[in-house]
Amino acid sequence: MPAADLWIDAPAKVNLALHVVGQRADGHHLLESLVTFADRGDRIGLSPAAEDGFSVSGRFAAAVPLEGSNLVLRARDALRAALTQDGKPAPPVALHLVKDLPVASGIGGGSADAAATLKGLARLWQAELAPERMSALALALGADVPMCLASRPLIARGIGETITPVETMPVMPMLLVNPLKPVSTPEIFRRLSEKTNPPLILPADLAGLDGWFSALAPLRNDLEPPARLLEPEIAAVDLALRANAPKLARMSGSGATCFALFADHTARDRAAERIANAHPDWFVLPCLTVSSREPIDAAA
Numbered sequence: 001m002p003a004a005d006l007w008i009d010a011p012a013k014v015n016l017a018l019h020v021v022g023q024r025a026d027g028h029h030l031l032e033s034l035v036t037f038a039d040r041g042d043r044i045g046l047s048p049a050a051e052d053g054f055s056v057s058g059r060f061a062a063a064v065p066l067e068g069s070n071l072v073l074r075a076r077d078a079l080r081a082a083l084t085q086d087g088k089p090a091p092p093v094a095l096h097l098v099k100d101l102p103v104a105s106g107i108g109g110g111s112a113d114a115a116a117t118l119k120g121l122a123r124l125w126q127a128e129l130a131p132e133r134m135s136a137l138a139l140a141l142g143a144d145v146p147m148c149l150a151s152r153p154l155i156a157r158g159i160g161e162t163i164t165p166v167e168t169m170p171v172m173p174m175l176l177v178n179p180l181k182p183v184s185t186p187e188i189f190r191r192l193s194e195k196t197n198p199p200l201i202l203p204a205d206l207a208g209l210d211g212w213f214s215a216l217a218p219l220r221n222d223l224e225p226p227a228r229l230l231e232p233e234i235a236a237v238d239l240a241l242r243a244n245a246p247k248l249a250r251m252s253g254s255g256a257t258c259f260a261l262f263a264d265h266t267a268r269d270r271a272a273e274r275i276a277n278a279h280p281d282w283f284v285l286p287c288l289t290v291s292s293r294e295p296i297d298a299a300a
């Protein structure tokens with residue numbers, strides 16, 4: 001991993017619940033999703049340079065494109081275009097992506113990378129974009145990029161453009177497991193049979209770990225049934241998680257990553273060890289959810 005002047009975290013996104021509640025005229029599905037972030041993920045290194053550069057390291061480096069379609073470069077180009085339009089400088093920059101999250105896995109790694117690049121470049125270039133403009137720029141890069149800019153517990157509505165912070169979510173020990181079978185998001189949405197499902201409702205007075213576990217239990221991920229049909233190994237991941245008595249196990253996003261929430265670190269770590277031993281070819285990541293009270297300042 002090269003040295004860099006500034007490092008920005010790109011934490012994994014987790015859809016604790018994802019309700020599909022309608023469909024727009026253009027075919028995109030309307031969602032209500034309770035989202036949080038892990039304290040682990042990719043990282044973006046940024047340094048001023050004589051000319052633009054981009055390099056990638058990390059466990060999943062080989063799975064991401066190195067050229068202009070990479071969301072890191074698309075984010076750089078989008079912010080630079082906006083600044084150029086304002087007559088502001090956006091000088092050359094060397095970007096490095098540490099790609100430790102599996103690709104096309106329902107935990108928004110590419111979106112997190114794009115959001116972290118926007119945050120880092122805004123800092124490096126001392127670029128003050130109004131929050132609404134930054135959000136619009138993020139949304140143009142992907143529906144999950146605005147929520148990744150926030151990187152804290154929230155409810156996302158629409159396709160992800162309407163974000164309401166969630167204030168009382170505690171830190172929860174979490175285990176992410178992915179069978180390392182990529183799942184195509186458009187394919188999952190295409191296979192969704194019911195487009196209008198019951199809304200996501202949370203009790204108003206939610207507090208404490210037990211309160212949250214109870215509130216999360218009846219919620220759903222409406223993308224999980226079609227994802228399980230498309231990728232049967234999701235059922236194996238779910239079974240492996242449930243065998244370790246978590247408080248909750250569910251799929252994130254369009255899959256195939258599943259998460260489990262545990263009452264304590266010990267139970268989580270025991271589960272992580274058992275699953276990693278039984279399935280050395282799976283991605284197993286013990287982590288914590290971020291706190292509502294202390295949104296992570298992504299700068300390292």
Ligand SMILES: C[C@@](CO)(OP(=O)(O)O)[C@H](O)COP(=O)(O)OP(=O)(O)OC[C@H]1O[C@@H](n2ccc(N)nc2=O)[C@H](O)[C@@H]1O
Pocket residue numbers: 015018027028029030031033105106107108111142143144158159160185186187189252253254255
């Ligand atoms: C499902 C979610 C939940 O957070 O996450 P991931 O599984 O990607 O992590 C997101 O809504 C993923 O949104 P986004 O990141 O924009 O998905 P993309 O891969 O760009 O979308 C590919 C295609 O999926 C369909 N799509 C996507 C989002 C949406 N709300 N309705 C849709 O119908 C559209 O056909 C779209 O062209």
Ligand SMILES: Nc1ncnc2c1ncn2[C@@H]1O[C@H](COP(=O)(O)OP(=O)(O)O)[C@@H](O)[C@H]1O
Pocket residue numbers: 063064065069070071072097102103104105106107108109110111113114185253254255
């Ligand atoms: N920096 C990046 N990291 C991951 N995927 C990227 C990146 N840039 C572009 N992509 C492309 O974006 C697609 C979705 O990636 P990703 O964000 O990992 O999906 P998901 O949200 O399902 O976890 C992949 O097909 C991948 O080729």
